[in-house]
Amino acid sequence: MALETxxxxxxxxxxxxxxxxxxxxxKLPFPAAKNWWLGLEDAHNGLLLLHGYGNRQIGExxxxxxYTSETGELQWEQPELAFYGVSEEGVLAFDTExxxxxxxxxxxxxxxxxxxxxxxxxxxxAAYNAIRSQDCIYPMLYLQGEAYFxxxxxxxxxxxxxxxxxxxxxxxxDKYVIVSYYAENKEEKLDNWLAVFDLDGxxxxxxxxxxxxxxxxxxTFIIFKQKLYFIRQRNSLVVYSLK
Numbered sequence: 001m002a003l004e005t006x007x008x009x010x011x012x013x014x015x016x017x018x019x020x021x022x023x024x025x026x027k028l029p030f031p032a033a034k035n036w037w038l039g040l041e042d043a044h045n046g047l048l049l050l051h052g053y054g055n056r057q058i059g060e061x062x063x064x065x066x067y068t069s070e071t072g073e074l075q076w077e078q079p080e081l082a083f084y085g086v087s088e089e090g091v092l093a094f095d096t097e098x099x100x101x102x103x104x105x106x107x108x109x110x111x112x113x114x115x116x117x118x119x120x121x122x123x124x125x126a127a128y129n130a131i132r133s134q135d136c137i138y139p140m141l142y143l144q145g146e147a148y149f150x151x152x153x154x155x156x157x158x159x160x161x162x163x164x165x166x167x168x169x170x171x172x173x174d175k176y177v178i179v180s181y182y183a184e185n186k187e188e189k190l191d192n193w194l195a196v197f198d199l200d201g202x203x204x205x206x207x208x209x210x211x212x213x214x215x216x217x218x219x220t221f222i223i224f225k226q227k228l229y230f231i232r233q234r235n236s237l238v239v240y241s242l243k
Contacts, residue, residue, distance in 0.1 A: 001017070001018040001020055001043070001224075002015070002016070002017055002018075002040055002042075002043035002048050002069070003015070003016040003017075003018060003025075003040075003237075004016075004039065004040040006036075011036045012032060012035060012036060013035040013036050013038060013039075014027055014028075014030075014032075014035060015027070015028045015030060015035070015038070015040060015048065015050070015067075015072075016028065017043075017048070017069045017070075018237070020224075020225075020227075023239060025237070026070075028048070028067060028072035029072050030072065037052060037053055037056065038050045038051070038052060038065070039051050039053075039061070041061075041064070041083040042083070042085075042086055043069065044086050044091070044106055045106050045107060046068065046069050046070070047066040047067065047068060047069065047075055047106070047107075048066070048067045048068075048069055049064060049065075049066055049083060049086075049091065050064070050065045050066075050067065051063060051064060051065075051082070051083050052065070052079070054082075060082075061082050061083065062079075062080070062081075062082050062096075063077070063078065063079045063080070063081070063082070064077065064078045064079075064081055064082070064083050064091070064093055064104075064109070065077045066109060075107075075108075075109070076107075076108055076109030076110075077109065078093060078104065078109050080095075080096075081093035081094065081095055081102060081104075082094040082096070084101055084121060084125070085121065085122075085124075085125030085128075085129075086106070086125065086128060086129075086132075087103070087121070087124035087125055087127075087128045088124070088127070088128045088131070089103055089112070089124070090103050090104050090105050090106045090112060091103075091104040091105075091106050091109075092104070092116065092121045092124065092125060094118075095114070098114065098115060100114070100115045100116060100117060100118065101115075101116040101117070101118060101120075101121040102114050102115075102116065103116055135224060135225045136222060136223065136224045136225075137171050137172075137173065137222065137223040137224075138171070138219060138222055139169035139170055139171040139178070139180060139219065139220070139221060139222075140169065140170050140171065141167055141168075141169050141218050142167065142168050142169075142170060143166070143167050144165060144166050144167060148170070149164075149167070149168055152164075152168050152170050152179060152181075153168060153181075155179075155201075156168070156179060156181055156195065159195075159197070159201065159203060160195065160203070160206060162181075162183050162193075163183065164181035164182060164183060165182055165183065165184055165190070166182050166190065166215070166216045167182065167216040168180065168181045168182075169181075169218065169219075169220055169221070171221075171223060173223060173226070173242055175198065175199065175242065175243075176196050176197065176198060176199070176204065176242055177196070177197045177198075177199065178194070178195070178196050178197075178221065178223070178228065179194070179195045179196075179197070180192065180193070180194050180195075180209075180220040180221055180230075181193055181195070182213070182216055185211075185212065187212055189211075189212040189213060189214060190212075190213040190214070190215070190216065191208055191210065191211050191212070191213070192208070192209050192210035192211075192213060192216075192217075192220060193206060193207065193208050193209065194206070194207050194209045194220070194221060194230055195207075196228070196240075196242075205240070207232075209221075209230055209231065209232050209233065210231075210233060210234065211233065223242065226241065226242045226243050227239050227240065227241055227242060228240040228241075228242055
């Protein structure tokens with residue numbers, strides 16, 4: 001797993017890899033002064049795919065750099081192309097001169113095919129995303145006022161005697177229901193809680209994962225290969241088994 005952290009006040013960005021088998025976190029040895037003008041696009045075949053910027057004022061992505069996940073060494077670079085997506089055949093990149101896509105070898109960055117239409121490329125990326133995301137479950141976000149928010153909120157209120165506000169994130173596995181909800185605290189701010197129930201409605205876990213927030217977020221947790229991933233109090237990555 002690849003991770004990117006950004007500090008807008010200090011204009012610093014860092015990039016990490018997480019070994020999912022041993023849960024070992026490693027920071028890639030990039031020069032801190034240059035990191036702000038890099039961004040994480042994707043991770044594929046043991047490589048982190050990063051972008052640079054063309055027009056920094058509008059945040060235009062330009063350039064693709066592929067670094068090895070283990071050592072952070074530059075494997076290949078395409079400075080004039082912009083990352084578009086990953087397909088089963090390789091990496092698709094946008095060519096601003098041709099206004100079309102190029103297919104790159106994922107391991108070397110060499111151009112395999114030019115003039116791939118954007119429509120065709122979009123279909124390839126979508127098809128491959130469906131395959132590669134089979135092991136990953138992202139929560140659905142329901143906002144206050146929507147029917148599903150009311151339904152899940154009533155369940156949480158009945159189970160935990162707390163009234164969720166603003167928004168709820170919801171996901172299911174074959175054994176568990178996971179709910180991320182917000183409750184008002186004494187400071188009239190929001191606390192974010194993560195609750196796990198079995199399919200009979202029995203509470204397995206209810207943990208505060210963020211405190212004194214001014215608003216709600218999204219993707220506060222993900223499920224990958226029967227493991228629950230979330231950030232606790234903005235500084236700790238926590239992983240629970242859902243087997």
